[in-house]
Amino acid sequence: MTITQTVEIPSSHSLTIKIPREVPTGATVRLELKIIPFEKKEEKSPTLHLTKKELDGMLQTAHTPISDSLTGILANLGNITVEQIREERLAKYL
Numbered sequence: 001m002t003i004t005q006t007v008e009i010p011s012s013h014s015l016t017i018k019i020p021r022e023v024p025t026g027a028t029v030r031l032e033l034k035i036i037p038f039e040k041k042e043e044k045s046p047t048l049h050l051t052k053k054e055l056d057g058m059l060q061t062a063h064t065p066i067s068d069s070l071t072g073i074l075a076n077l078g079n080i081t082v083e084q085i086r087e088e089r090l091a092k093y094l
Contacts, residue, residue: 006038047081 001022007015023029050058080088 048085049079049081051079 001020003020009015017031
């Protein structure tokens with residue numbers, strides 16, 4: 001039996017645990033308590049805005065199997081973000 005509950009920690013830092021009635025009294029149980037604080041972070045992923053001309057200029061200086069394969073993938077896409085590049089690169093594995 002797994003019970004998951006999200007709670008707000010009170011100023012007393014004290015919590016009361018109620019066990020479901022399905023667990024018989026006198027039973028030996030293992031209780032696991034994981035405290036995972038939720039942090040509110042708004043992370044913006046970096047975007048890369050390159051024109052095809054700028055990308056071609058960068059790729060002409062570095063000829064590797066990866067850059068050569070990216071040239072083929074990005075040939076008809078225009079201005080795209082880093083996430084879109086990653087999705088296109090991984091699309092053949094899905």
